[in-house]
Amino acid sequence: MTTWVDTPGEGRERGPLGIGRAWVDVLVRPRGFFRAGVVPGDQAPGLVFAVVVAFVFVATRFLLVPDSIPAIQGGPVLSATLALLAVTLLVAPATLHLTAAIQTLLLIALVRDRAGVSETVQTVAYATAPCALAGLPYPSLRALCAAYGAFLLVVGLSEVHGTSLTRAALAAVLPASLVFGYAFGGFGAVVSVAQAWALI
Numbered sequence: 579m580t581t582w583v584d585t586p587g588e589g590r591e592r593g594p595l596g597i598g599r600a601w602v603d604v605l606v607r608p609r610g611f612f613r614a615g616v617v618p619g620d621q622a623p624g625l626v627f628a629v630v631v632a633f634v635f636v637a638t639r640f641l642l643v644p645d646s647i648p649a650i651q652g653g654p655v656l657s658a659t660l661a662l663l664a665v666t667l668l669v670a671p672a673t674l675h676l677t678a679a680i681q682t683l684l685l686i687a688l689v690r691d692r693a694g695v696s697e698t699v700q701t702v703a704y705a706t707a708p709c710a711l712a713g714l715p716y717p718s719l720r721a722l723c724a725a726y727g728a729f730l731l732v733v734g735l736s737e738v739h740g741t742s743l744t745r746a747a748l749a750a751v752l753p754a755s756l757v758f759g760y761a762f763g764g765f766g767a768v769v770s771v772a773q774a775w776a777l778i
Contacts, residue, residue, distance in 0.1 A: 597627055604707045608730050612737040616700045618693070624703035625671060631706045632670035635762065636662055638713030673761055677753045678702050684749040685739060692739040701738050702753065705731035709762040717770035724764025728754035 591599060600623070603611040616624075639646050640658045650657035678699040685692050705727050712723040731754050735746035759765040 592623060596623065597630055600627055600704065601631075601707050601710065604704045604730060605726075608733045609737055611704070612701065612734040616693075616697050616704070616734070616738050619696050621696050621699050624700035625674060628674045628703035628706050629666055629670045631710045632673075633662060633666050634710045635713040636665050639715075642713070642715050673757070674699065674703055677757050680756070681735075681749065681753045684752065685735070688745050688749045689739050689741045692741070697738045698735075701734040702731065702757065705734050706757065706762070709758070712762050712764075712767075717767040717774070720763055720767035721771055724758035724762050724767065727758045727762065728764075731757075 600611070600615065603615070640661070644654065647654050647658045648661050650660055652660075678695065681702060682695050682698050685698065707730065708723040708726040712720045714720070728750065731750045732743060732746045735741065735750055736743050739746070741749075755765075
């Protein structure tokens, strides 16, 4: 419990205020955030951050696009509640760690001197920051959030693992596609925007 409540000498401030500050910092000054805010063995705040982003994304989508609520017995309210619990307790943590594992393997192949797995988990987690807004029913905004999230992942990998942006981008292609293209709906949003432009 003290790992979460206490503010360590390095890393991020804990609690709701810390999550809010991390969200703003990673969006407006990503290089500085990843350089100072990602530290070895401090995964808990990053995991909580990613879960909160996923929760906000799904909750916003359910609230504003009721048709997106999966059909589960018990009506839309119970269905939405069960889906949010599944995202919070299972899907988001599992997706984060699976993506971080894939990201780690790609970094091993491309970056000789790199930081550890814990730092990679944190980098992937904080790169999801823009997607807290991706649940709003605007495909162009969702596409922008996904693109900025992928950009943050590249910047974060470059800063945290001390490598070039080119190598970081190569290492990030697959993880970014999984997280921002599929999980947060970036690819579908791009298709929707393209179709809308084609009709103009």
